């Protein structure tokens with residue numbers, strides 16, 4: 001007999017006869033034309049804590065119905081709402097859902113659901129379903145925005161079931177997931193020492209928090225330096241004004257002395273006999289007056305300019 005993917009009526013029939021999930025744990029709205037969308041369970045999950053680290057643990061039967069927010073960089077452990085009891089003639093293939101991948105959800109999962117997953121062998125050798133086994137996933141938000149999950153409602157992964165030749169009696173084994181057992185030890189135990197498969201994403205998140213902290217400090221330092229720069233500018237401008245004012249005062253004082261005494265120097269030179277003396281007094285008086293007035297104008301212009309800065 002060849003293998004074939006369960007689709008349409010065959011898929012419905014397999015679901016309704018309990019060959020895939022434990023009755024009451026699956027929902028017909030999740031059926032696709034050739035597969036089934038697994039939902040996030042309301043229990044058996046580990047959610048990020050307050051500081052973004054693995055924190056809140058919901059064990060089997062501890063229900064959490066509120067929305068789960070997965071911030072960028074955060075990761076979580078989820079189980080399927082559906083409980084499995086897969087027949088010996090079926091196998092499942094798990095895949096990510098593109099709508100979630102497009103948001104940046106990274107789904108860490110095994111790919112295969114083995115025939116007989118969820119079944120146990122009794123001491124008398126009979127196979128039965130205790131109705132307990134789920135699928136388990138580690139997810140990480142590696143996207144830019146918060147991803148929201150409604151436990152018991154939202155889809156998490158897709159599964160395609162394939163009809164295969166029935167596993168012969170002598171080859172049947174209870175299917176255990178060593179991966180989950182080791183996760184259960186580290187994530188669900190009271191004494192949680194690490195974040196199991198989630199550590200990488202926590203480290204990335206911690207790194208981002210550190211970088212944001214450094215960024216904030218650099219921005220603050222730059223603004224402080226700019227502040228000091230402005231203050232230095234103001235001090236420099238005030239100092240220049242004081243110096244210019246000093247120069248102005250000296251210039252005005254000398255000008256005052258010269259203007260006050262010039263008539264008497266002029267009179268003495270004109271009454272004297274020396275022609276050179278007369279010319280030099282008149283020339284030096286004129287040069288001094290031009291230089292002093294020019295200097296005064298230059299100082300006033302410089303003061304006005306420095307005040308405008």
Ligand SMILES: Nc1ccn([C@H]2C[C@H](O)[C@@H](COP(=O)(O)OP(=O)(O)OP(=O)(O)O)O2)c(=O)n1
Nearest residue numbers: 109110113114117134135136176177178179180
């Ligand atoms: N996301 C998944 C994928 C698989 N399984 C279940 C169904 C599989 O039949 C069983 C074993 O699958 P894997 O081989 O992928 O898991 P492990 O590597 O943990 O198991 P093992 O080491 O036994 O191969 O685990 C699960 O619970 N959750």
